Amino acid sequence: DAKTTQPPSMDCAEGRAANLPCNHSTISGNEYVYWYRQIHSQGPQYIIHGLKNNETNEMASLIITEDRKSSTLILPHATLRDTAVYYCIVRVGGSQGNLIFGKGTKLSVKP
Amino acid sequence: KAGVTQTPRYLIKTRGQQVTLSCSPISGHRSVSWYQQTPGQGLQFLFEYFSETQRNKGNFPGRFSGRQFSNSRSEMNVSTLELGDSALYLCASRWTGGPNEKLFFGSGTQLSVL
Numbered sequence: 001d002a003k004t005t006q007p008p009s010m011d012c013a014e015g016r017a018a019n020l021p022c023n024h025s026t027i028s029g030n031e032y033v034y035w036y037r038q039i040h041s042q043g044p045q046y047i048i049h050g051l052k053n054n055e056t057n058e059m060a061s062l063i064i065t066e067d068r069k070s071s072t073l074i075l076p077h078a079t080l081r082d083t084a085v086y087y088c089i090v091r092v093g094g095s096q097g098n099l100i101f102g103k104g105t106k107l108s109v110k111p
Numbered sequence: 112k113a114g115v116t117q118t119p120r121y122l123i124k125t126r127g128q129q130v131t132l133s134c135s136p137i138s139g140h141r142s143v144s145w146y147q148q149t150p151g152q153g154l155q156f157l158f159e160y161f162s163e164t165q166r167n168k169g170n171f172p173g174r175f176s177g178r179q180f181s182n183s184r185s186e187m188n189v190s191t192l193e194l195g196d197s198a199l200y201l202c203a204s205r206w207t208g209g210p211n212e213k214l215f216f217g218s219g220t221q222l223s224v225l
Binding site for chain 2: 032034036041042043044045046049051087097098099100101102103104
């Protein structure tokens with residue numbers, strides 16, 4: 001049911017930028033892309049979301065391709081505390097639909 | 112502002128029993144969603160309540176039910192527990208359910224069925 005595809009795992013060196021890709025080729029014109037992360041045994045934490053323009057906040061940057069079929073989450077200076085499962089999500093079921101989570105990407109930040 | 116609060120944090124039950132989990136959303140949020148998380152299936156959507164009415168439902172058997180009260184607090188009930196119901200149950204709230212709203216999650220209730 002998930003409308004997104006992500007690599008199951010990635011490694012990143014501490015202090016380097018982590019670039020997490022996501023494919024959402026069936027996304028509709030008015031559907032937002034959301035990113036959440038989950039640290040072991042905690043509830044998912046919101047990171048960022050966007051529609052068509054690139055977005056940046058204090059946690060990360062979101063780059064969405066012009067055709068909106070893929071996006072990249074960028075953590076500019078990864079730390080060990082960024083080790084988590086990162087979920088790229090598109091809302092299913094219209095404006096009042098729900099976020100359907102896929103398997104996500106397990107990001108391991110290594111010293 | 113307090114976050115989403117779920118109680119209890121841990122729960123141990125035996126097969127055949129029933130269980131009720133509680134979720135208090137962020138103040139002012141009227142939508143509450145429930146998710147089940149297991150190592151094999153990941154995060155799966157159970158249902159969403161908005162203004163005391165179930166608005167969306169995932170693909171779970173009728174043993175899983177929920178309700179929402181007038182103060183937006185929500186409860187989830189699982190009857191006739193099975194071993195496979197062992198999971199982390201997460202609750203999330205949002206203001207009204209608009210397309211641009213983000214979900215805020217609680218820390219979850221870890222249910223173990225023996």
